[in-house]
Amino acid sequence: MLKIGILGLGTVGSGVVKIMQQNSVNIHNKVGTDLKIEKILVNNINKERIVDIEPGVLTENESDILDNPAIDIVVELIGGEEPAYKYIMRAIENGKHIVTANKLVIAKHGKEIFKKAEEKNVQVSYEASVAGGLPIIRPLQNSLAANRIEKIYGILNGTTNYILTKMSEDNQSFEEALLKAQEMGYAESDPTSDVDGYDAAYKITILSSLAYQRFVDVENVYVEGIRNIAIDDIKFAKEMGYVIKLLAIAKNSDEGLDIRVHPAFVPENHTLAMINNTYNCVYLHGDAVGEVMSSAEGAGQMPTGSAVVADIIYISKNINYNKQEYPKIDSCQKNNIIDTKEIESSFYIRLSVFDKPGVMAKIAKIFGDNNVSLASVLQKERLNPVVPLVLITHSVKEKYLYKSISEIKELEDVNDINSVIRVEKHI
Amino acid sequence: MLKIGILGLGTVGSGVVKIMQQNSVNIHNKVGTDLKIEKILVNNINKERIVDIEPGVLTENESDILDNPAIDIVVELIGGEEPAYKYIMRAIENGKHIVTANKLVIAKHGKEIFKKAEEKNVQVSYEASVAGGLPIIRPLQNSLAANRIEKIYGILNGTTNYILTKMSEDNQSFEEALLKAQEMGYAESDPTSDVDGYDAAYKITILSSLAYQRFVDVENVYVEGIRNIAIDDIKFAKEMGYVIKLLAIAKNSDEGLDIRVHPAFVPENHTLAMINNTYNCVYLHGDAVGEVMSSAEGAGQMPTGSAVVADIIYISKNINYNKQEYPKIDSCQKNNIIDTKEIESSFYIRLSVFDKPGVMAKIAKIFGDNNVSLASVLQKERLNPVVPLVLITHSVKEKYLYKSISEIKELEDVNDINSVIRVEKHI
Numbered sequence: 001m002l003k004i005g006i007l008g009l010g011t012v013g014s015g016v017v018k019i020m021q022q023n024s025v026n027i028h029n030k031v032g033t034d035l036k037i038e039k040i041l042v043n044n045i046n047k048e049r050i051v052d053i054e055p056g057v058l059t060e061n062e063s064d065i066l067d068n069p070a071i072d073i074v075v076e077l078i079g080g081e082e083p084a085y086k087y088i089m090r091a092i093e094n095g096k097h098i099v100t101a102n103k104l105v106i107a108k109h110g111k112e113i114f115k116k117a118e119e120k121n122v123q124v125s126y127e128a129s130v131a132g133g134l135p136i137i138r139p140l141q142n143s144l145a146a147n148r149i150e151k152i153y154g155i156l157n158g159t160t161n162y163i164l165t166k167m168s169e170d171n172q173s174f175e176e177a178l179l180k181a182q183e184m185g186y187a188e189s190d191p192t193s194d195v196d197g198y199d200a201a202y203k204i205t206i207l208s209s210l211a212y213q214r215f216v217d218v219e220n221v222y223v224e225g226i227r228n229i230a231i232d233d234i235k236f237a238k239e240m241g242y243v244i245k246l247l248a249i250a251k252n253s254d255e256g257l258d259i260r261v262h263p264a265f266v267p268e269n270h271t272l273a274m275i276n277n278t279y280n281c282v283y284l285h286g287d288a289v290g291e292v293m294s295s296a297e298g299a300g301q302m303p304t305g306s307a308v309v310a311d312i313i314y315i316s317k318n319i320n321y322n323k324q325e326y327p328k329i330d331s332c333q334k335n336n337i338i339d340t341k342e343i344e345s346s347f348y349i350r351l352s353v354f355d356k357p358g359v360m361a362k363i364a365k366i367f368g369d370n371n372v373s374l375a376s377v378l379q380k381e382r383l384n385p386v387v388p389l390v391l392i393t394h395s396v397k398e399k400y401l402y403k404s405i406s407e408i409k410e411l412e413d414v415n416d417i418n419s420v421i422r423v424e425k426h427i
Numbered sequence: 428m429l430k431i432g433i434l435g436l437g438t439v440g441s442g443v444v445k446i447m448q449q450n451s452v453n454i455h456n457k458v459g460t461d462l463k464i465e466k467i468l469v470n471n472i473n474k475e476r477i478v479d480i481e482p483g484v485l486t487e488n489e490s491d492i493l494d495n496p497a498i499d500i501v502v503e504l505i506g507g508e509e510p511a512y513k514y515i516m517r518a519i520e521n522g523k524h525i526v527t528a529n530k531l532v533i534a535k536h537g538k539e540i541f542k543k544a545e546e547k548n549v550q551v552s553y554e555a556s557v558a559g560g561l562p563i564i565r566p567l568q569n570s571l572a573a574n575r576i577e578k579i580y581g582i583l584n585g586t587t588n589y590i591l592t593k594m595s596e597d598n599q600s601f602e603e604a605l606l607k608a609q610e611m612g613y614a615e616s617d618p619t620s621d622v623d624g625y626d627a628a629y630k631i632t633i634l635s636s637l638a639y640q641r642f643v644d645v646e647n648v649y650v651e652g653i654r655n656i657a658i659d660d661i662k663f664a665k666e667m668g669y670v671i672k673l674l675a676i677a678k679n680s681d682e683g684l685d686i687r688v689h690p691a692f693v694p695e696n697h698t699l700a701m702i703n704n705t706y707n708c709v710y711l712h713g714d715a716v717g718e719v720m721s722s723a724e725g726a727g728q729m730p731t732g733s734a735v736v737a738d739i740i741y742i743s744k745n746i747n748y749n750k751q752e753y754p755k756i757d758s759c760q761k762n763n764i765i766d767t768k769e770i771e772s773s774f775y776i777r778l779s780v781f782d783k784p785g786v787m788a789k790i791a792k793i794f795g796d797n798n799v800s801l802a803s804v805l806q807k808e809r810l811n812p813v814v815p816l817v818l819i820t821h822s823v824k825e826k827y828l829y830k831s832i833s834e835i836k837e838l839e840d841v842n843d844i845n846s847v848i849r850v851e852k853h854i
Contacts, residue, residue, distance in 0.1 A: 019573050019715045029640065030572055127570055133716030135562070135570030142569075143554055143562030145457055146446050146736030213456065271722075274701070288446045288733035289560030294721040295698075306715035309573030 002031070002316050003038040005065030005096075007087055008077035009049065009058070012101055012128070013040065015305025016075065017051045020312075027309070031316040039065045041078075066090045073315055075308060076100040085109050092116045092124075097319070099311040101128035101304055107202035107218045110209060123318060125311035130203045131156055131280040133303030134296035138314075140210040147286030149211040151251040153424075156203040158278035158298035159187045159194035160226050160246040164263075165276045168234050168243065174227060186278055186299075196225035197246065197261040204248035208259055211284070212252045216259060222340045224262035233350060233419050236378065236390050237265055242348075243273040247424065256338045265348055265423040271295075341399040346375065346423035349391045349405070352415040359413040360389070366411075370404040372396045386415050392423055429458070429743050430465040432492035432523075434514055435504035436476065436485070439528055439555070440467065442732025443502065444478045447739075454736070458743040466492045468505075493517045500742055502735060503527040512536050519543045519551075524746070526738040528555035528731055534629035534645045537636060550745060552738035557630045558583055558707040560730030561723035565741075567637040574713030576638040578678040580851070583630040585705035585725035586614045586621035587653050587673040591690075592703045595661050595670065601654060613705055613726075623652035624673065624688040631675035635686055638711070639679045643686060649767045651689035660777060660846050663805065663817050664692055669775075670700040674851065683765045692775055692850040698722075768826040773802065773850035776818045776832070779842040786840040787816070793838075797831040799823045813842050819850055 006013055017037065020027065028034055037057060045058040065071055066087055074091040076098065078084045085105045088098055089112070098117070100106065106113070106126050117124045127137045131154070140149075155161050159181055166177035178195065181187035193199045205218045226246050237244050242265035251258040266273045271293050275281040280298025285291055297303040353359045360377070367374060378390040393401065401420075408414055433440055447454065447464065455461055464484060472485040492498055493514060501518040503525065505511045512532045515525055516539070525544070527533065533540070533553050544551045554564045558581070567576075582588050586608055593604035605622065608614035620626045632645045653673050664671050669692035678685040693700045698720050702708040707725025712718055724730040780786045787804070794801060805817040820828065828847075835841055 015715070022714070023573060023575055026575060026640070027573065133571075133713075134719060135566035138570050139562040139566060142741050143565050143734065143737050144560075145740045146450060146454070146733050148450055148453060213453070271701075274698075286560075286733065287449070288442070288729045288736070290724045290730055292561060292721070292723040294719070296719040297717045302715045303717055306573050306713065307570065309715070310570050313572045314569050 001034045001036055002072045002319060003036050003070050004073050004075060004312060005038055005068060005071040006040045006075045006077060007062070007065060007084075008079070009040050009042045010077065010079075011301045012304045012308065013077045014049070014051045015301035016077065016308045016312075017053070019302070019305045019309045021052070023309075027313055030313055032320045033316070035312065035316055038071055039068065041065055062087060066096075067094060071096060072319060073097045073099060073312060075312065076102055076105075077308070078102075079104075081105060081108065088113060089116060092120050092122055095120055095122060097122045097315045098124045099308055099315065100124070100126050101308055102126070103129040103199065103202040103206060107205040110206070111215050123315050125315055126206070127311050128304050128307035130206050131282060132158070132296065132298045132300065133306040134280055134282065134294055134298065135307075136207065136282050136294065137210065140207065144284075144286055144289060144292070147288045149252065150285045150287060152204070152207055152211055152249070152282065152284045153272060154200070154204060154207065154248040154283070155245055155272060155275050155279070155281045156248045156298065157194055157197075157200040157246060158280055158300075159191065160197075160200070161275065161280070161298075162186050162278045163195070164226060164229070164234075164244055164246065167229070167231060168238070171231060173231055174229060195227055197223040200246060200248040200261045204250050204259060204261060207282070208250040208257065211250065212257060214257070216257065222260040222262070224260075226263050228419065229263055229421075230419060232388070233348075233421060236350065237348070238268075240265075240376065240378070240392065241268050242266060242423065243268050244421065245272060245275075247272070249424075258338045258343055260340055260343075263421055265421060267425065341402075342397060344395045344397050346395055346425055347393045347401050348419070348421045348423050349393070349417065350419040351389045351391075351408070351417050352386045353389050354413045354415060355385055355387045356413055359411075362411055362413065363389075363408055366407045367393070367404050370400045370407075372400055372404050388418075428461045428463055429499045429746060430463050430497050431500050431502060431739060432465055432495060432498040433467045433502045433504060434489065434492060434511070435506070436467050436469045437504065437506075438728045439731045439735065440504045441476070441478045442728035443504065443735045443739075444480070446729070446732045446736045448479070450736075454740055457740055459747045460743070462739065462743055465498055466495065468492055489514060493523075494521060498523060499746060500524045500526060500739060502739065503529055503532075504735070505529070506531070508532060508535065515540060516543060519547050519549055522547055522549060524549045524742045525551045526735055526742065527551070527553050528735055529553070530556040530626065530629040530633060534632040537633070538642050550742050552742055553633070554738050555731050555734035557633050558709060559585070559723065559725045559727065560733040561707055561709065561721055561725065563634065563709050563721065564637065567634065571711075571713055571716060571719070574715045576679065577712045577714060579631070579634055579638055579676070579709065579711045580699060581627070581631060581634065581675040581710070582672055582699060582702050582706070582708045583675045583725065584621055584624075584627040584673060585707055586618065587624075587627070588702065588707070588725070589613050589705045590622070591653060591656070591661075591671055591673065594656070594658060595665070598658060600658055601656060622654055624650040627673060627675040627688045631677050631686060631688060634709070635677040635684065638677065639684060641684070643684065649687040649689070653690050655846065656690055656848075657846060659815065660775070660848060663777060664775070665695075667692075667803065667805070667819065668695050669693060669850065670695050671848065672699060672702075674699070676851075685765045685770055687767055687770075690848055692848060694852065768829075769824060771822045771824050773822055773852055774820045774828050775846070775848045775850050776820070776844065777846040778816045778818070778835070778844050779813045780816050781840045781842060782812055782814045783840055786838075789838055789840065790816075790835055793834045794820070794831050797827045797834075799827055799831050815845075
C-alpha cells in the first residue's frame with residue numbers, strides 16, 4: 001500500500017478524492033497495490049465538505065503531511081506561489097514524491113524543484129499544471145520525444161476563452177462576459193492572472209521547457225491580456241473571416257525562442273478558431289510527426305483531477321515497480337528569447353479618424369515610409385464626423401509597425417488608435 | 428550505448444532511420460546514452476535506398492538481428508502477420524525489447540506477446556500501431572489512467588478518410604477516389620485491409636484493450652467498409668447536415684462492450700466531421716476528464732516514424748535508468764461484446780421506389796409495425812418512373828431496422844434498397 005498526503009481540499013482536491021474513490025478498483029489494478037489518502041491539509045477541519053472523508057484524515061497542520069514518514073507521495077493543490085513552493089521543497093527534502101497542479105510554481109521554480117528532486121531521488125509530476133485533463137506534459141516527454149518541435153500554439157486559459165466566446169456569440173462586452181464568467185465560477189473574483197494573460201504565460205513556459213529542453217524565465221515572456229478587446233474588434237474580425245483568441249505561442253528556430261501570450265486574429269476555419277468556451281487546445285508542429293492537435297476541457301474539478309490522479313498512478317506504478325524518472329532538461333542552453341519587436345506578424349489596426357479628404361493618403365504614406373504594406377482596408381460610412389478605419393497589414397516586424405503607429409497618432413486627422421492586434425495567418 | 432536492430436526498411440523503416448539521424452543529439456540528451464542502428468533486415472542489400480546507411484548494417488539474414496547478443500532493442504517494421512509475429516516472439520525469447528508498428532500482430536497476438544515479454548523481463552511498445560504519430564497508446568496508459576473511459580470514436584484509417592474526403596469534395600465515385608488514393612501512395616494496390624475496415628478494426632481493438640483493460644478478439648469486432656458508399660449517399664448526407672466517415676467505435680457499459688467499425692453519418696458541425704484527407708482522430712470520453720479530442724496525420728513515413736522513434740527513446744531511457752514497464756491488462760474479464768443487432772442507432776436508408784401513389788404509406792406502415800419511427804423523409808421529384816426516397820429513422824435497435832428492411836424489400840413498389848448507413852447523432 002502507498003500513502004498519499006494532499007495539500008488543499010478545494011475544487012481540484014475534492015475532484016481528486018472523488019476520482020480516487022470512484023475508480024479505486026481500476027486504479028488498484030493499474031498500480032498493483034492500494035493507494036490510501038492518509039492526510040489532507042485544510043484551513044478548517046470543521047468545514048462542511050462535498051466529498052466523504054474518513055475521520056482523522058483532515059488536518060490543519062502541514063507537518064502531518066510534509067514531515068510524516070508514513071506518506072510516500074505529496075499532492076500539492078494549494079495553488080499560488082507560497083506556501084506551495086516552500087511546502088514542495090520541504091516534502092522533497094523529506095524524500096517524498098510530488099504531484100502538483102501548480103503552473104506558477106513549476107514555471108517559476110521548476111529548475112530548483114527538479115534539481116532537488118534528483119538529489120533526493122524522488123519524482124515530480126505536473127500533468128495537471130497545463131490544460132487540465134488534456135494529456136500534454138507526458139506526451140511531450142514521451143510520445144513526441146523523437147521530434148524537434150518547431151512551434152506550439154495554445155489556447156491555454158479557459159476563463160479568457162469563455163469570455164471571448166461570450167463576446168463573440170452573445171455580443172457581450174468584455175465586462176459583461178467577465179461578470180458572466182465569474183457567476184459561472186470560471187473566473188476568480190480577482191481575475192487578473194487569467195484575463196491579463198499571466199496564467200497562460202506560466203503554461204506556455206512549462207510547455208516550452210519540455211518541447212525545447214530549456215528553462216525559460218517566465219519574466220521574459222511577452223504577455224498581453226484581453227481587457228482591451230472591444231466588441232467592435234470581434235465584429236470586424238468576424239467580417240474579415242477571423243476569430244479573436246488569446247494565444248500562447250512558442251516557436252523555436254536557430255534565431256532563438258519566440259515565446260509570447262497575446263490576443264490574436266485566427267483564421268475562422270483553423271481548428272484553433274473552433275475551440276470555444278472553457279475548452280483548451282494545444283496545436284503543435286514537430287519535424288517528424290507534422291501537425292498534432294489536442295483539445296479538452298482546460299480546467300475544473302474533474303478534468304484537472306483526472307490529470308492529478310494520473311500522475312499519482314504513474315508515480316505509484318514507478319514506486320511499486322521500482323523505477324525513477326526525472327525531467328531531463330538541459331538548463332545550460334542560453335535562453336535566447338527573441339524580442340517581440342523583432343518578430344514579424346500581420347497586424348489588425350482599428351483607428352477612429354475624422355472623415356476628411358486625404359486622411360487615408362496620409363496614413364498610407366506613413367506606413368509606406370516605414371515599409372509597412374497594407375493587406376486590406378475597411379472603411380464604413382457613418383453619420384458621424386469620426387469614422388472607424390480598419391486596416392490589416394502584411395507581415396512586418398513589430399518595431400516598424402509601432403514606429404508607424406506612433407507617427408500616425410500624431411496626425412491631426414486621427415482621433416484615436418483603438419486597437420492593435422496581431423493576425424496569425426499562417427499557424 | 429544501446430544497439431538497435433530494425434526489421435524492414437520500407438517507408439516507415441526509412442523514416443525511422445531519417446529521424447534518428449537528424450535528431451541524434453536531441454535523442455542522446457533524452458536517453459542519456461547513444462543509440463546505434465546496428466543491423467537492418469532487408470530483402471535485398473544491393474537495392475538503392477533513400478537514406479544513408481553505413482556499410483555492413485544491411486543484412487538479408489534475420490538471425491543477425493534476432494539472435495545477435497549485441498542488440499538490445501528489435502524494431503519490427505515488416506508489417507503483416509507472418510513472419511512478423513514469429514520474429515517478435517523469437518526476439519523476446521532472446522531477451523530483446525520490442526518496438527513495433529504492427530497493429531495486426533498486436534491486435535491478434537498481443538496477449539501472447541505481452542505474456543512472453545513479462546516472462547522474459549523485456550518491454551513491448553507499439554505507439555505507432557494506432558493513428559501514426561498521434562500520441563494515443565501511452566496517453567491511455569498514463570495521462571488518462573485515472574479515468575473510466577466510456578467511449579472512443581476514432582477515424583483511424585487515413586486511406587478511407589482520404590477516399591471519403593475526395594468523394595465529398597470533388598464528387599468522385601468510390602472507384603475514382605480509390606484510384607487517386609493509390610496514385611498518391613495512400614492506398615495499397617490491394618486495398619482490402621483499408622477499404623473494408625479491417626485496418627481500423629485492428630486499431631480499435633488495440634485501443635479498447637488499453638481503455639477497457641480487456642483483450643478483445645478482433646474476430647468478434649463487427650466490420651463494414653466503405654466500398655458501397657455511393658456518391659448519392661454523400662450528397663444526401665450533405666443535404667441533411669451530415670458527413671460520412673468510417674468510424675471505429677468502442678463503448679463500454681455494464682451491458683458489455685459495443686465495438687464496431689462502419690461508415691456513419693456524423694453531424695457536420697462535430698469535430699470528427701472536420702477531420703479530412705489522411706488525418707486521423709481519436710475522440711474519447713472519460714468519467715473524470717470529459718471529452719478529449721486529438722488529431723494528427725495518421726500514417727506516412729515521418730509521422731509513423733515519429734511514434735516508432737518515441738518508443739525506442741522510451742525503452743532506451745528505461746534500460747538506461749533501469750526500469751521496466753508492462754501493459755497491465757487484466758485478460759480474465761469476460762469479453763462480453765454486444766451484438767450489433769442489439770445496438771440502438773439512427774439509420775439513413777436510401778431506396779429506389781416506383782413513383783406510384785401509396786408507396787410511402789406502405790413503407791411507413793412496415794416501419795410502424797416494427798416500432799421504427801422516422802425522423803425525416805426526403806423525396807425528390809425526378810423525371811423517372813423510379814425515384815430515390817431517403818429516410819432517417821429515430822434511434823432503433825438494429826434487429827428491428829433490418830426486420831423492417833427485409834419486409835420493405837418484398838414490396839412490389841420498391842425497386843431497390845440502395846444504402847443503409849448508421850447515423851451517429853449523439854457522439
